[in-house]
Amino acid sequence: MRDEQRILDRALSLHHERKVADAARLYRRILDLNPHNLHAIHFLGVAEAAAGNIDRAMTLIDRSLQSNPVNVEFVENYAAVLHRARAHDAIIALCERFGQIVPDSVALLHAGAAAQLAQGRHLQAIAQLTQLLARHPDHFPAHFMLGSALAKTKQYDAAIASYDRALALNPQLAEAHLDKGTVYFAQRSYDAALMAYGRALHARPRFAEAWLGRCHTLIQLGRSEEALAAADEALSCRPELAEAWVGRGNTLLELNRLEEASAAYERALVLAPASAAARAGQGHVLLRLGRHAEADSAFERALAADSAFAAAWLGRGILFLTLGRHDAAAMAIDKALEFDPQLANAWRLRGQLCYLRKQYDDALESWGNSLRQNPDQPDIAAACQRVRMHVCDWTDYDQATASIRSSVQSGKIVAPFLFIAIASTPDEQLHCAQHWARHNLHSIRGPRWRGERYDHDRIRIAYLSADFHDHATSQLMVGVLEQHDRSRFEISGISTGPDDHSDLRRRIAAAFGRFVDVRSQGDDQIADLVRTLEIDILVDLKGYSQDARTGVLAMRPAPIQTQYLGFPGTLGASFIDYIIADRTVIPREHAAHYAEKIAWLPDSYQANDRRHVADIIQRRAEHGLPDGAFVFCCFNDNYKLTPQVFDSWMRILRDVENSVLWLYEDNPAASRNLRGEAAARGLAAERLVFARRLPLAEHLARHRCADLFLDTLPYGAHTTASDALWAGLPVLTLLGGSFAGRVGASLLNAIGLPELITTTVAAYEALAIRLARQPSELAAVKAKLAGNRLMTPLFDTAAFTRHIEAAYVAMMKRHHAGLPPDHIQIDRQKSDSALELQ
Structure with missing residues (x-):
């Protein structure tokens, strides 16, 4: 018996000195002498756990707990072993088995609460931590864990109080500062979040998660360059941190550096192939590029990884709305809001959908929710004013319009189609359009047309529109399309809108030499189509009006790109060469307020068809x-x-x-x-x-x-x-x-x-x-x-057609001469001769 105790003392001494393998040999020697020595059984189990043999360890330690009375040290050691092994179910079972027997055990309560927290059983964790702190009020890890459990149940004020109590006991607890920042972020208290992340970094300068939290917060504050620097700091600390690569991608997405954003998301996926955030980020990049099919696939893969990932549902909502699939968009937006009711961009998108459906009260409610989540959205404030204008609610009208103009003057992003409806100057409209174009229209693949010289026997013109159905644009344009001179011009229609099966739709389709329905295709595919067809002049009939696909023109698929009829103002974009107008709508003195060169037609710029008037008596x-x-x-x-x-x-x-x-x-x-x-x-x-x-x-x-x-x-x-x-x-x-x-x-x-x-x-x-x-x-x-x-x-539709054709010829003449676009004046008496210049 004395030898057995002497060997045990030596084994425990070796174990204390972290010579675990030597200690384990002595424990086995004791068990050869006495298979029932509970101390040897127990500490051999602890040694097996240290060696990674968890199942063997659990079997041995469980045997050691058969004593009566139970050894409290054994229970606490077992709790610690299970905690390190993340054996959460086993820890919870251990607490149920011995909780009443050793109610004051800090280790058991701590491990049990951690297990409950890890399994998402937050209320049970709160109960156990409250019990622990009632007995041991100075146990700062319990205060910290209680803060985490309270935060998970959105008891944010109580969570902050628990973190503060942990920090009062241990001011250098960087994790508590980090989690305070996360709580403030969830509450949209971004300045407080930045302060908390700063304190975490003061305590631990190489704390990657704190740099990442700072990155996310700076994105929300619109400080994208600083956010990128924070993401890079996180990656310098932990290059293998997939979430930091996602943060970097999100920042680059905000900066419209799409190729770099895509690379960041790819790197995240190498490190974490199941990352829903990285997949969704890829989807948003592809969506901005107009590569809709690929974007849809990326969002689907994100949702396969995490069906509750709100950003992926939001991406699908944007995609479906872009494609005019309003019912599918509504379902996706509702899903996004189900999983994140505070997602400002989802409320924003829901407002847009309701607006398109003329559900004006719902649009205002949704946009109001978006503004409550993020008040710094001048474009949404402008959209709300547009809704009030639709319903002729003129409450604070002058104040609202003045605020919108002020936003544009200060460089904020406001949709040009909303802005032209309020009293504003041509110069303000130019700035509005330029800000919008820079922020929303881009292509990382570069221009589709790269300076090639086409040698066509006829000028190839393509009209791009979502309105080739029973719509005002088609009512105006159909006669011109029918009267184009087919001996001089090859006319294509590229339709991005619905087929309403109307007589006008059939008439429009028949008027084109080639009519292509591309409504289900992305901007990228449409731009490739225009390039493949070697279109000389691409005429956009939408501009910034509803259902526009201006992103196609941003990819520069044609050597000459012109906007006409759909939007009464400048697009403010370098990739639009001309706007077709007349001297009344754009006097020469207004030309400086247009990013485009102006092709002035001799009479009115507006095409017209001699529309049928019902022959019925009107009373x-x-x-x-x-x-x-x-x-x-x-x-x-x-x-x-x-x-x-x-x-x-x-x-x-x-x-x-x-x-x-x-x-x-x-x-x-x-x-x-x-x-x-x-x-x-x-x-x-x-x-x-x-x-x-x-x-x-x-x-x-x-x-x-x-x-x-x-x-x-x-x-x-x-x-x-x-x-x-x-x-x-x-x-x-x-x-x-x-x-x-x-x-x-x-x-x-x-x-x-x-x-x-x-x-x-x-x-x-x-x-x-x-x-x-x-x-x-x-x-x-x-x-x-x-x-x-x-x-x-x-x-006079025929004469108008000759005039607009003369403008096209003049554009082509400059292009063939290697000259940049310049203002063009078409005179009535010269339009026929201009057609001969090709």
């Missing part, structure tokens, strides 16, 4: 209009109505007795709000009458029930103005300061009615009142319009 009563009244009319979309324009209209109605204002009703909320605005200005609500959407031919016919069309500012009538003039209804306009507000004047000049163009609000109101009060003068104007309709340039 005012059928439209809710009083028979004996003077009917002022404006069928512009509701968002073009502003408080200032409405003030003018109400003054006109007040001065013209027995008059009504006939407006287009886009949504019931707008009608309610406009009636309220009229009442607030002392006008009876019934003096406003609202028109619902009708098929085009019937819509044109109902213009016969009106007397005078009143235009809007700052965004005036475009197709609605030419519709009115074609239907025989005079249009009164006020010349605006930018393209969007000058189209009405362009059309009136082209149809020979410049007397209906005014230049001041007072003149606009006075002329409207005079025409209403002087039936003979209005009759003369209508007679002149009737006589001019078919005799002036506006609806």
